[in-house]
Amino acid sequence: MNILITGAAGFIGFHTCMSLLTNHKIYGLDNLNNYYDVNLKKSRLKLLKQHKNFDFLKIDIQNKNLHGKFKKIELDIIINLAAQAGVRHSLKDPFSYINSNVLGQINLLEFARKNGVKKFIYASSSSVYGGNKKMPFSVKHRVDNPISLYAASKKSTELLAECYSHLFKIKCIGLRFFTVYGPWGRPDMATFIFTKKIIEKKKIDIFNYGNMQRDFTYIDDIVEGIKGAINLKDKYRHKIYNLGNNKPENLKRFVSIIEKELKIKAKKNLLQMQPGDVAKTSANINESKKELKFNPKTSIDEGIPKFIEWYKNYYKH
Numbered sequence: 104m105n106i107l108i109t110g111a112a113g114f115i116g117f118h119t120c121m122s123l124l125t126n127h128k129i130y131g132l133d134n135l136n137n138y139y140d141v142n143l144k145k146s147r148l149k150l151l152k153q154h155k156n157f158d159f160l161k162i163d164i165q166n167k168n169l170h171g172k173f174k175k176i177e178l179d180i181i182i183n184l185a186a187q188a189g190v191r192h193s194l195k196d197p198f199s200y201i202n203s204n205v206l207g208q209i210n211l212l213e214f215a216r217k218n219g220v221k222k223f224i225y226a227s228s229s230s231v232y233g234g235n236k237k238m239p240f241s242v243k244h245r246v247d248n249p250i251s252l253y254a255a256s257k258k259s260t261e262l263l264a265e266c267y268s269h270l271f272k273i274k275c276i277g278l279r280f281f282t283v284y285g286p287w288g289r290p291d292m293a294t295f296i297f298t299k300k301i302i303e304k305k306k307i308d309i310f311n312y313g314n315m316q317r318d319f320t321y322i323d324d325i326v327e328g329i330k331g332a333i334n335l336k337d338k339y340r341h342k343i344y345n346l347g348n349n350k351p352e353n354l355k356r357f358v359s360i361i362e363k364e365l366k367i368k369a370k371k372n373l374l375q376m377q378p379g380d381v382a383k384t385s386a387n388i389n390e391s392k393k394e395l396k397f398n399p400k401t402s403i404d405e406g407i408p409k410f411i412e413w414y415k416n417y418y419k420h
């Protein structure tokens with residue numbers, strides 16, 4: 104198939120491209136913005152560009168001429184993984200979330216409509232569950248109470264997909280990712296921040312005094328879920344799935360595995376809850392298991408050492 108993947112230089116985009124390259128022609132897009140270290144994005148791209156099945160275009164997904172650049176290529180699927188990510192940053196720079204996540208999504212849906220692309224897969228997030236109390240979070244629960252602008256922008260992407268699938272018969276699949284981690288991971292996320300600071304003997308910030316639980320999901324399992332969405336027979340007009348590990352882990356245990364792996368005791372700064380954050384995430388994945396054949400296998404005991412091995416290699420520690 105010909106597959107267009109946005110956010111190809113990003114964490115999840117990179118792994119998704121890598122895994123699909125052997126069997127498909129991949130067109131990767133990214134604007135290589137400087138939300139975090141651009142060199143990390145370039146290093147990921149360098150690996151992707153070694154494959155003959157990979158083409159790259161540096162472009163913003165909001166660019167109105169995007170569809171024109173693919174006029175001669177019959178794309179089978181668009182996978183939109185480009186976004187302004189990060190819950191906390193959305194309090195500082197709200198417009199970047201509306202621009203990349205909302206305007207970007209509508210521009211890509213328009214692209215799909217104009218170029219006759221039949222299938223559109225896109226990243227949503229566990230953050231859409233906001234302050235929901237009922238656990239585990241199910242795609243059947245209402246998600247009308249976002250507690251961060253990031254969450255509101257992700258819920259908006261779901262609404263736009265719903266509308267376009269209805270109006271223009273584009274089959275849409277939304278994937279709500281739950282705290283993804285692993286090699287080549289994002290520098291603004293806990294696994295990376297804790298590892299870096301512990302190695303540098305700096306204090307790590309532990310929010311909500313450590314009373315946090317996350318459904319940490321290993322990157323390879325997420326990629327299997329994305330492949331499940333690619334392979335899903337076009338049974339639904341628009342369907343949303345949770346991609347989470349289905350095993351919420353306590354933040355304290357998470358940190359202790361990093362400490363054990365690094366053989367360094369962390370210095371901890373215990374702090375109150377941050378605005379926009381949620382204390383616990385936990386995914387109900389019954390439908391994802393059944394329909395996407397999504398079977399997360401990697402525990403944090405196995406996944407964190409893999410991240411640390413990559414980190415030490417990449418940053419030469």
Ligand SMILES: NC(=O)c1ccc[n+]([C@@H]2O[C@H](COP(=O)([O-])OP(=O)(O)OC[C@H]3O[C@@H](n4cnc5c(N)ncnc54)[C@H](O)[C@@H]3O)[C@@H](O)[C@H]2O)c1
Pocket residue numbers: 109110111112113114115116132133134135136144162163164165183184185186187188189202203207226227228229279280281282283284289
């Ligand atoms: N990593 C997680 O834990 C997690 C959890 C839930 C949802 N998600 C979602 O999954 C997707 C991928 O996340 P990630 O962790 O790989 O993030 P990432 O920041 O590593 O990757 C996103 C990529 O998109 C690019 N990008 C951003 N705005 C763009 C624009 N307007 N035009 C073109 N390119 C643009 C960035 O340069 C970056 O390389 C995002 O939609 C994110 O919101 C991630």
